Amino acid sequence: MFTGIDEVDWASMHHAYGSAENVPGLLRGLASADPAERECALDGMYGAVHHQGDVYDSTLACVPFLFALAARPDVQDRGGIVELLVSIGGEEDGDGAYAQARAAVRARADVFAELAGDADLGVRRAAPKALVRFLPEPARVLGLLQERIRVERDDRVLITLTESLGLFARRYPAHADAAVDLLAAQSAPPYGPGLRLAALGRLADCAPDRLPADLVPTAVRLLRERSARRSPEVCEPVGAGTDTLVGRLRRLRPSDEEGSHLLRTLHTALDDRVDDRIALLVGQLSSPDSTDRCNAVWMSGALFREWRADYGEPVGLIGAQLAAEEDRLREAAVSVLQDLFGLAAPAADHLHALVGSRPDLWVRRWEGGPPTLGAPVRALARSGDPRAVPVLARLLEGPDAPDDLGREVVHLGPAAAPLAPALRRRLGAVALDSPDVSRLAPPLLLALRALGDAQAVPEVLRLLTHPRPHDAPTGYAVRALGAFGPAAREAAPALRALLDSEYAAAAAGALWAVEGDASVVLPVLLREASSTDAGRRRRAAEELGRLGPPARAALPALRRMTGAEWLWERTAAACALWRVSGDAEPVIPVLRSAWAENPHTRPTIAACLASLGPASHPLHDLAQAELTTPRRHTAQPGAHGGHESPKRDEELLERCRAALAAS
Incomplete structure (x- = not known):
């Protein structure tokens, strides 16, 4: 199975971490009699040779040897090798090295046909999906799946075969009827609950018209029947295993991974x-x-x-x-x-x-951390x-x-007011000469800013007047003072001292909130609006919008910025232009375009509409449409679930409702 491996110039090839000269050792490790060594070798393949799904020249060179390993009955854990080959082969839309990898796997796909009836349970579970993905003969693939379903006796393999039928029906619509008929049959008695759940999930994905009318009660009943039959050891925690990526992923899997997968498949298909x-x-x-x-x-x-x-x-x-x-x-x-x-x-x-x-x-206490x-x-x-x-x-x-407590105070609103004295004391106790100030001060500043606690001005001000090498809290301190408004008047000199710094726009905005003197802050914001840095221009536009009509001198700069290349600069400038001039006509096309181009701009635009009251009427149709759209604006097209909290989307909906209520 390793014939020719030493003739490959591995040292001239690469993987994620440089030279691929260690790859022969990984391949040989996959055939080891030691389970820990096999797992470490598989971990190395995923961690370097196929790092995060990437394909390198060494990945392509491994394919023949991986097939040879997968076909050897004396090699243990071959199911993992088949899964690795499926991952390397990837999907249809890859190009370059990915297309070469897919072609290399497809060229040897007959091996998967042989492995579909292998004596090893893990191999039989991994082979069916490989057949569907890589064997370019639909009629043959369907025949193999049907044959395996007739003779297979292990429920776990049968579930994999059923899921592969659903994948086949999606991939080969012209040949799908027989597969769908079989799925429909498997979704009903006398088949067991696990197999029926698998069939229902795949029918929901490829033939929803074949689902039973009482789908949800049926699925819940089948889940409970399956759970009642499930062996107790299925749910026992996975042992420690090896400290490898593969081992850690196994420990993170649900204790009943199959049950989780069955219901997740159904949810995704619905x-x-x-x-x-x-x-x-x-x-x-x-x-x-x-x-x-x-x-x-x-x-x-x-x-x-x-x-x-x-x-x-x-x-x-x-x-x-x-x-x-x-x-x-x-x-x-x-x-x-x-x-x-x-x-x-x-x-x-x-x-x-x-x-x-x-x-x-x-x-929660962490070893070696706060x-x-x-x-x-x-x-x-x-x-x-x-x-x-x-x-x-x-x-x-x-x-x-x-240390992070202050970040959560902001969600409690006025109810958190009793915490203000303790927050002030903790902020006043932060050692400003310590590098920890960059970690300790920002959460406390966020909390005091959210509470609008003007009594904290002395504690906040000491952050701006103390000479120190760690200035990370400066921006937080400036914004807190701006939130305190006129009650922070004693901080005006410190804010003026920042008007020529990287915090110029924020300091100008805070100074406006404290003193209300446009003649002092407007020149600063005009200068920032002409900066060569797009981020500084955007921040200047945001502060100009807060000034409103007193910033009329900035209208030419804001009009220019509405044509900027960077979407976020255009959005900020358009909102500011509307607030300053009161004229919606030149702004509407910019905001409509931004709303459609990047959904993440919508909370900013909706906040602008809410602040404008009745004047925002020309864009109310956007808010109305958003409120009737069932999908969250943070959900990515083609993705399911994502990782972003619903909080940002809920804020968008609240702002849309506020904009409409103000009309």
Whole structure:
């Protein structure tokens, strides 16, 4: 299986970390009798030779040897090798080295046909999808899948074969009828619950018209039947294994990975059928089986992040998991809830109960790092629940309050006012000569700014007047003083001293808020608006917009900036131009274009519309359309779920409603 390996000039090839001269050792490691050595070798293949899905010349050179390894019955863990080959072969849309890799895998795809009936369970599970992806003979592929379904006795392999039928139907529409018929048959008795769930998920993806009318109740019933039959050891935690990327990924997998995959497939296929997905999620979260509930919690985040809906019921059920005895279930629920911010309100009672009963969870301590706020307290504060305030107060009075606590205070609004004295004291105690000032001061400044606590002016001002090499908190301090307004008048000299610095625009804006003298700040902002740096021009435009009509002298500069190459500069300038001139006509095309070009500009534009009141009427159609769109503006086209919190999208909706209400 390694014939010719020493004749390859590996040293002249490369992988993610340089020379590929170590690749022969990795390939030989895949054939080792030692399980740890095999896993380390596979880790090296994914970590270097196929790093993050990349294809190098060494990756291409490995393909023949990987096929030789996959075909040897005496090699262990060959299923992982087949999966690696599938990953290297990639998808249809690659070019360059990716296209070469796909061609190399396709050229040897007959091997997958032989492996479909291999004695090794892992190989039989990996081979069907490889067949569909790489064997360019649809009729033969379908025949092989049908044959394997007839003779296979292992439920796990049967599920893989069923999923491969769905993939086949999507890839070869002209040959799909027979595959869909078989999927429809597998979705009904006498097949077992796991296989039926797999068939329903694939039907939802490739032939939704063949789904049963009672899809959700059927799926929930099948899930519970499957759980009742599931062997207890399936749900036991994975052992420590090796400290490799592959090993760590295995430990992060759900304890019932197959069950998680089956329901995630169904959720993904249902896509915009949000009501059905919510009902399915509620059924999962109501399961008597804690593993099913844990899987449901983890997959709920993708739904919350992608679609706008009333999630009160599933969020409340996620909150109920906080009382579970299993640490993994409680931690999963907290992890999801802390990313929901205000949407977590239906779970606030459960969060409060957990926080009250488990003071040991208030702070998370890290080896070699500063403590951070515990996830349950963070989730309660982010939900806007004032019951977080007493806990935060106790932490602030302690000797080692979490450094990031101030960042969560901002979500509590006026209810957090009692925390202001302690926040001021902690800010005043920060050692300004220490490099830690860059870590400690910003969260406290954010909190005091959100509270509008003008009594903190002396503590904030000392950050601007103390000579130090660490100036990271300067911008935070300037914006806090601007939020305090005229009550921060004593800070005016320090702000003037920054008018020639990199913080010029922010300092000018704060000085305007403090003194209201356009004759002082307008020249500074005009200078910044003519900077060669696009970021400084954008910041100047934002501050000019806050000045409003007193900034009329800046109109020529703002008009020029509305034609800038950088989208964010155009957007800021257009908003400022409207606020300063009151004339919507030249601004509307710019903002419409930005709204469509990059959805992430929408919160900025919506905030502008809300601040303009009735004058924003020419763009109300954008706000109205946004409020009727079911998909979140942060969801990426073609992606499912993403990783961004729903918070930004919820803020957009709130601003759209405010803009329409002001008309």
